[in-house]
Amino acid sequence: MDILILGIYAFFVWLIFIKLKWLPWNITSQVIVVIIPIVGMAILILSLNVFAPSSSDVRVYKYTVPIVSQVKGRVIEVPVEEGNRLVKKGEVLFRVDPTPYQLDVNVLEAQLANAIGGQREQEESLKGARGKVAEARGAMQQANSNVSAATANFELARKRVQQYRELVRTGAGSKFDLEKAETDLRAQQGALDAARSQQAQARGGETQAMSSEQQVVQRLGAKSNGEYAQVAQIRAQLENAKWQLAETTTRSPCDCYVVNLQLRPGGFVAGLPINPVMTLVEAQGQIVALFGQNELHQVEPGNEAEFAINTLPGKVIKGTVDSIIWAQGAGQLTPSGQIPVSGPVAPPPGRFAVKFNIAERDRELFLAAGATGDAAIYTAHGHHIHILRKVLIRVSAWMDYLVLKLH
Structure with a gap:
């Protein structure tokens, strides 16, 4: 470009000074003709490098993506090739034998079904235990009512005995009526004792029913996300097993090219993050x-x-x-106990x-x-x-x- 500009400039100099002779060709004009391109080219280059x-x-x-298998096992298929063939996102890179992972899924599915069935049985048992607790509480309320009624009758009979004794002592009452009142008091005492015995039996029945309910609750365990712990644990194990089964097929995370492909069918992948089996280079x-x-x-x-x-x-x-x-x-200082040394000669910027x-x-x-x-x-x-x-x-x-x- 510089040569082209100088060539055009030289043409016009020749045309003006030599061919048409519009201006005299002397020492002054020659110096000016030489200085103009030097200054002009300098200004042009300096301006060009700035703007x-x-x-x-x-x-x-x-960016490169090292591919590491999430699971270990024997490789059964490697459908990709190393080179310039573009591998689309989601395309299969390789497959690991899924048999052991499928078996784990089958076992856990059976365990989950068994756990759900056992949970339902325990839930029915819990309903029955809670029904017995409600029945025992009803009996307890009835016994409390009976004790309250017997206590009231006993107190009434005791007051009548005291009244008849006072009347007999003053001669205004009959001894027969006193004996009858005392007999009634002993009868009410027996009724009160029987009511208290019934209350104690009802309390024992309520305690036993609540204990049975608590045992069923303990067998069911705590809840997690709306499910009992045993079922939730097996379900989580099943989800992990399904994830591992899905990871036996490794797919491309991007539109990339495959390089450093060392994996072949029959090889074994260990599922370790330090053991990449191929590298992807983004498109x-x-x-x-x-x-x-x-x-x-x-x-x-x-x-x-x-x-x-x-x-x-x-x-x-x-x-x-x-x-x-x-x-x-050059603008970074690494943390250390030493003072930074710039050196005897300043490095280039x-x-x-x-x-x-x-x-x-x-x-x-x-x-x-x-x-x-x-x-x-x-x-x-x-x-x-x-x-x-x-x-x-x-x-x-x-x-x-x-x-x-x-x-």
Whole structure:
């Protein structure tokens, strides 16, 4: 681009000073003709690096997902292949023999049915025990009523005996009436004793009924989420067994490519988090470019950006600035007991990473993880010189067709 501008400038110099001779070609004009392109190109390059900064350190990052089996067992199927075939989210990666896990599910389902049946029997027993408790409480209330009535009659008979004794002592009463009143008192005493005995029996019956009810309640156990503990425990074990059965089929968590596939049918997976059996590389990549620290003061999220990736010669990828990562390792102090040492020579200033969003039209392009290239950001200022950077980025994209090797 610089050569093209200089060529156009040289043409006009030749046309004005040599061909048409509109201006004299002397020492003064020659010096001016030489100084103008030098100053102009310097101003142009400096402005271009501020308002349309570029980077030759562009990198394509992709997240990887190590796949680890949740269960252990013998592998019976591995339907995926390593390479460029895209594995869709939810697609089967491999299957483990489900037989032992299905047997666990069958056993727990039988135990759950048995526990539910036993619970129903205990619930019926509890209803019967509570009925007996209610009956015993009714008998107890009746006995209390009988004791109250007998006590009232006994007190009345005792008062009559006292009254007849007073009358006999004064000569106003009959001895026969006194003897009859004493006989009535002894009868009421017997009735009171019988009522108290009945009350004691009713209290014992109530205690026994409540004890029977408590025993049934203890056999049923406490409740959890509306179910008795034994049934809830077996149900939880059954749900876990069903989950393990489902985990015998491992599916892809994303749209990814399979790499480092070492698993084969007949192999054994241990279900340990430190033993991945394959690695998935996400289909969509993240483009990041590194810029000098003084190149980013005009860059803002949302600015237009373009990339030329080496693996896609002649292709210019559109995008926008997502964010600037204003942090790097040189600004971090590791906790320790030592004073940081800067060294005898100051290290070069570190660069900051800029993350980009890929434009909708280019999201289906295949971006290889680890690919490199060039990038340019077009800020909100200096629009008249953005065209120069766009020409340069396209020249860089076409230069990727050149394979400069001597062997």
